[in-house]
Amino acid sequence: MPYTPQHRPSEWLPLLEKSLRPGRVVAADAEVDRLSKDFYWYSPVLERQLREKRGDAAVQARDVDDVRAVLRFAARHGVPVTVRGAGTGNYGQCIPLRGGILLDVGALDRVLAVTADGTAVCEPGARLGTVEATARKEGWELRCYPSTYQKASVGGFLAGGSGGIGSITHGVLRDNGTVRRIRLLTLEEEPREVVLEGPDVLRALHAWGTTGVMVEATIALAPKVDWAQVAVSFPRFDACLDFAERVANDDGWRKRLVTAFEWPIPAWFTPLVKWVPQGEALAFLEVAQEQLDALGAATVEAGGTVAFRAPFQEPRRGAQLSDYTWNHTTLWAKKADPSITYLQSGFTPSRVREQIRSLKERFGDEILMHMEFLRSDGVVVPGALPIVRFTTEARLQEMIDHSLSIGVGIANPHINHLEGSGRWRPDDAKLVAKAEYDPRGLLNPGKMLGYQPRPEHANAA
Ligand SMILES: Cc1cc2nc3c(=O)[nH]c(=O)nc-3n(C[C@H](O)[C@H](O)[C@H](O)COP(=O)(O)OP(=O)(O)OC[C@H]3O[C@@H](n4cnc5c(N)ncnc54)[C@H](O)[C@@H]3O)c2cc1C
Numbered sequence: 461m462p463y464t465p466q467h468r469p470s471e472w473l474p475l476l477e478k479s480l481r482p483g484r485v486v487a488a489d490a491e492v493d494r495l496s497k498d499f500y501w502y503s504p505v506l507e508r509q510l511r512e513k514r515g516d517a518a519v520q521a522r523d524v525d526d527v528r529a530v531l532r533f534a535a536r537h538g539v540p541v542t543v544r545g546a547g548t549g550n551y552g553q554c555i556p557l558r559g560g561i562l563l564d565v566g567a568l569d570r571v572l573a574v575t576a577d578g579t580a581v582c583e584p585g586a587r588l589g590t591v592e593a594t595a596r597k598e599g600w601e602l603r604c605y606p607s608t609y610q611k612a613s614v615g616g617f618l619a620g621g622s623g624g625i626g627s628i629t630h631g632v633l634r635d636n637g638t639v640r641r642i643r644l645l646t647l648e649e650e651p652r653e654v655v656l657e658g659p660d661v662l663r664a665l666h667a668w669g670t671t672g673v674m675v676e677a678t679i680a681l682a683p684k685v686d687w688a689q690v691a692v693s694f695p696r697f698d699a700c701l702d703f704a705e706r707v708a709n710d711d712g713w714r715k716r717l718v719t720a721f722e723w724p725i726p727a728w729f730t731p732l733v734k735w736v737p738q739g740e741a742l743a744f745l746e747v748a749q750e751q752l753d754a755l756g757a758a759t760v761e762a763g764g765t766v767a768f769r770a771p772f773q774e775p776r777r778g779a780q781l782s783d784y785t786w787n788h789t790t791l792w793a794k795k796a797d798p799s800i801t802y803l804q805s806g807f808t809p810s811r812v813r814e815q816i817r818s819l820k821e822r823f824g825d826e827i828l829m830h831m832e833f834l835r836s837d838g839v840v841v842p843g844a845l846p847i848v849r850f851t852t853e854a855r856l857q858e859m860i861d862h863s864l865s866i867g868v869g870i871a872n873p874h875i876n877h878l879e880g881s882g883r884w885r886p887d888d889a890k891l892v893a894k895a896e897y898d899p900r901g902l903l904n905p906g907k908m909l910g911y912q913p914r915p916e917h918a919n920a921a
Pocket residue numbers: 498499542543544545546547548549550553554565584605606607608611612613614615616617618619620621622623624625667668669670672673674675786787788791904
């Protein structure tokens with residue numbers, strides 16, 4: 461629905477400045493533009509759809525009172541609010557579709573506690589890299605984190621991400637009680653504080669900030685491990701995949717990362733070219749330090765070569781293989797060829813080879829295999845972020861349709877609403893949460909299509 465007069469920035473902006481403490485509102489165009497954007501340009505489809513979208517103003521909150529004041533103001537004046545952590549989301553989750561206030565919570569960045577029973581209590585803007593470093597000092601580590609962990613925030617990961625490094629052992633965010641507790645504020649004339657625990661955390665997980673603003677999160681940690689890094693190469697991708705799959709499925713290996721790349725993807729890892737073997741498939745692994753030699757021996761036995769190994773170091777120094785995995789792989793590929801894009805695919809464990817063959821027969825080198833093994837609902841899954849040489853949107857859709865027709869799940873990264881993104885369930889707790897915590901539909905409007913505010917509230921969504 462288009463703006464109604466009460467949404468005109470020229471009317472509400474001066475009021476916003478008066479109702480907040482000095483220095484909180486950012487109205488300078490360049491800064492509002494910067495804060496309104498994330499890595500949406502990973503997708504040529506979203507790049508076209510979202511490039512002109514921006515907030516009308518940004519607020520840089522310094523504490524929870526600032527967040528509460530923004531939400532109160534927005535409810536009273538009917539102004540949309542889109543929350544931003546670090547802005548590393550890659551499908552435009554924090555790009556405001558209907559203008560309004562861009563609420564930057566990046567400065568609420570403290571790790572409040574690492575508890576003796578292995579949880580971290582964090583403000584929403586706490587960087588995952590900081591949480592990891594703080595936890596390790598106390599003998600713990602993150603269960604899973606995105607490859608953007610140095611920049612990405614806890615709130616942004618919970619609301620916008622899914623899993624990453626560590627997910628091969630500990631599952632994704634929604635698994636195993638990893639997210640213990642979320643404190644969020646509602647968007648109402650008097651914002652309420654709601655505490656979500658147990659399965660109720662699903663009301664806010666992967667909700668793209670549409671069901672409330674997280675102001676604190678408690679996440680479960682794992683006992684820390686001394687991780688070593690290994691890159692192994694194989695002349696052919698199928699042998700590399702076999703090896704990676706065996707490591708992924710064997711609980712005897714203590715591991716944090718199992719990634720496999722088809723050639724020429726490794727050729728795009730420019731800083732690593734001095735040791736990347738030309739023309740070969742490559743697997744990147746993180747295993748416990750004490751298993752480093754055994755993994756080398758297993759590689760040779762499988763017909764592979766250890767191309768790189770780095771024993772455990774704290775703090776980590778030098779090449780970090782994880783900086784080339786998960787969605788960083790796409791970034792390196794895009795640096796080499798900006799037209800490249802990607803998919804997010806879930807292969808069937810028992811059919812992965814046949815499914816890959818089918819995709820390669822139909823699309824050849826237009827699609828290149830980048831596998832990320834992970835555990836989801838307790839099952840080891842050959843996940844993938846395949847690299848796609850983009851030509852047209854119709855051709856991209858053909859790849860998606862073909863994937864679906866052969867049983868490959870797609871979490872579509874070229875769609876900018878929750879329902880299309882692949883993790884939506886029709887009876888979703890998020891719809892209920894939306895009605896309770898954001899009845900006017902002012903939080904990140906346009907991202908949850910299924911929610912219709914009651915007529916008395918229908919001024920934005
Ligand atoms: C190179 C690259 C690699 C990546 N790798 C991974 C990966 O391995 N795994 C993965 O899951 N993702 C990955 N991502 C996506 C993204 O980096 C992560 O999900 C990251 O955790 C997002 O955090 P952020 O602070 O940048 O969130 P933002 O981009 O700022 O926000 C993400 C979403 O969360 C909402 N949000 C932010 N803060 C709050 C809050 N306090 N309350 C409510 N809603 C909030 C925003 O409105 C938005 O909808 C990758 C992206 C890139 C560009």
